[in-house]
Amino acid sequence: MKSPPLFTALLEALEQLPGIGKKSAERIGFYLLNNREVGENLSQALRTALDNLGHCRICGNITEGEVCKICSSPSRDKTVICVVETPMDIYAIEKTGIYNGLYHVLGALISPLDGKGPEDINIDGLLKRIEGVKEIILAIKPSTEGDATSMYLAEILKKKGVSVSRLARGLPVGSELELTDPLTIINAIKNRSRL
């Protein structure tokens, strides 16, 4: 039996989501059509989010206005910047409540195998922000790409005279920051080492 083309299109769209395979896409697709209110809510929330949320022009965090709440907060320590791969990492660190500095989102990591070099990640934006900054904490996941990116950044930043540190080992290799439990992140920040 062939499913209606519109349903196939919905399943194909769902399959683009991270962690959603064919089977999950089918389950969600049927569910949304059978529970129309859930479907409507989802559709509306997504539309509104896409229309109104963007990236902070300073740090790259998700924000409703031009500048995010963290960058515009007077109570944040502006002498420390924590460098992360994605806005999701910011959420993971913010949940711990241990960090009160600013952030910078790279957007990607250096990965020669995927053809991603230093020019493909937001380093220029970071370099423009280092005036008056005392410490830059590299909170990038331990992996081949993460290590390459950290080493590259440490090199340039040290040349600019900024103190660079890195989250303590203890984060499992290859682990995503956003999936790491808060206590492990707290320890990794507390025991960060200078590069």
Ligand SMILES: [Zn+2]
């Ligand atoms: Zn920001």
